Amino acid sequence: MPLGAVRQKLRSELETPRAQRPFGSGWLSGTLGLLAGAAALLMVVALRYPTLFTTPELAMVRGSAFFRPVLYVFLVAGFCLAGLSLLLRRDKTLGLAAMTVALLATGVGSLPGTAVQVDTHGAYFGLDFFVLNVLFAGLLFIPLERVFPHQAEQTVLREEWREDLFYYLISSMMVQVLAYLTLAPSRFILDTVQAEGFRGWVHGLPWIVQLIAVMLLTDLVQYWVHRLFHQVPALWRFHAVHHSARSMDWMAGARMHFIEIIVLRSLTATPMFVLGFDQSVLQAYLIIVYVYSGWLHANVELPVKFAFLEKILASPRFHHWHHGIEKEAIDVNFAIHFPLLDRVFGTHHLPKDRWPSGYGIGGHPVPLGYVKQFLYPFRRP
Numbered sequence: 001m002p003l004g005a006v007r008q009k010l011r012s013e014l015e016t017p018r019a020q021r022p023f024g025s026g027w028l029s030g031t032l033g034l035l036a037g038a039a040a041l042l043m044v045v046a047l048r049y050p051t052l053f054t055t056p057e058l059a060m061v062r063g064s065a066f067f068r069p070v071l072y073v074f075l076v077a078g079f080c081l082a083g084l085s086l087l088l089r090r091d092k093t094l095g096l097a098a099m100t101v102a103l104l105a106t107g108v109g110s111l112p113g114t115a116v117q118v119d120t121h122g123a124y125f126g127l128d129f130f131v132l133n134v135l136f137a138g139l140l141f142i143p144l145e146r147v148f149p150h151q152a153e154q155t156v157l158r159e160e161w162r163e164d165l166f167y168y169l170i171s172s173m174m175v176q177v178l179a180y181l182t183l184a185p186s187r188f189i190l191d192t193v194q195a196e197g198f199r200g201w202v203h204g205l206p207w208i209v210q211l212i213a214v215m216l217l218t219d220l221v222q223y224w225v226h227r228l229f230h231q232v233p234a235l236w237r238f239h240a241v242h243h244s245a246r247s248m249d250w251m252a253g254a255r256m257h258f259i260e261i262i263v264l265r266s267l268t269a270t271p272m273f274v275l276g277f278d279q280s281v282l283q284a285y286l287i288i289v290y291v292y293s294g295w296l297h298a299n300v301e302l303p304v305k306f307a308f309l310e311k312i313l314a315s316p317r318f319h320h321w322h323h324g325i326e327k328e329a330i331d332v333n334f335a336i337h338f339p340l341l342d343r344v345f346g347t348h349h350l351p352k353d354r355w356p357s358g359y360g361i362g363g364h365p366v367p368l369g370y371v372k373q374f375l376y377p378f379r380r381p
């Protein structure tokens with residue numbers, strides 16, 4: 001079979017409608033096996049060819065004690081899941097693909113290595129960051145969306161998934177540029193405002209108090225910046241890109257205009273960087289906010305017994321109402337961690353047991369595709 005046909009076959013297998021892949025059909029094991037195999041392959045390549053993966057953060061990850069054990073877990077999981085899928089599924093495409101990737105990872109792993117000093121200076125291409133991002137989020141949210149789906153018929157590769165994956169790619173590739181730009185206001189404040197006493201006091205607070213304070217303060221700034229993006233027409237044209245998603249899942253949150261990412265992140269990051277919080281608190285918060293963004297957009301409906309949590313912490317249903325297409329969903333639920341902020345400022349909207357009927361902006365004015373969406377705010381209304 002030619003390569004193009006294999007790709008086509010694999011894609012149609014991955015896009016199998018939900019009804020045709022019940023639990024035990026070998027679809028989930030094949031898909032997860034493929035993900036685990038791909039993760040193992042990437043990690044092996046990163047280990048063998050360090051010059052290909054020059055992200056300083058990744059060089060650190062690669063050097064850690066966890067790297068090899070995690071790699072073995074992915075490799076073994078890749079083989080086991082591929083085998084399971086081959087046993088269960090009549091169509092062997094997924095199982096064979098997963099097995100091939102796992103074998104390839106083993107093969108690359110057994111090649112003689114080339115240990116070259118990694119140059120951590122200068123710009124780098126964050127493709128590795130992208131793959132890790134997507135694999136991590138995918139491994140976390142795909143099973144979750146399958147076990148507790150809100151819209152059970154929605155598939156992983158739903159409409160416009162390529163566009164949202166591309167947003168993931170761009171923001172991962174620009175991670176260094178984004179970090180530099182978003183830290184600019186904080187650097188300015190740190191250089192001009194002398195408040196070492198206060199910063200020392202904050203730094204001395206218990207760890208968990210610092211974490212909750214970071215979440216509350218960033219969400220407070222985020223709330224007002226977000227609200228401005230809704231209420232100032234010129235800003236709304238940027239934010240409309242985020243609201244143009246017609247399907248909600250863990251990938252949809254990645255859709256955001258580049259300019260908005262810089263403005264929103266640099267302003268919301270200011271309190272966390274200038275007030276003197278401990279480094280470990282900031283690291284924990286960055287992981288929380290990354291996972292939380294996927295969680296808020298995820299196609300997940302909380303089981304009833306956890307519904308009370310929605311009152312304290314923002315849930316997918318809470319943020320889905322922010323994206324709702326109906327009139328009652330306009331300009332509500334701006335918070336991303338604490339719904340309390342919306343209660344205080346009068347924008348809270350969470351009808352009991354109801355979800356919005358659809359997502360997006362009435363009339364769907366935003367065009368499709370990264371470049372068109374990038375240009376959209378600059379065009380005449």
Ligand SMILES: [Zn+2]
Pocket residue numbers: 226230239243322
């Ligand atoms: Zn919004």
Ligand SMILES: [Zn+2]
Pocket residue numbers: 242253297319323
């Ligand atoms: Zn959103």
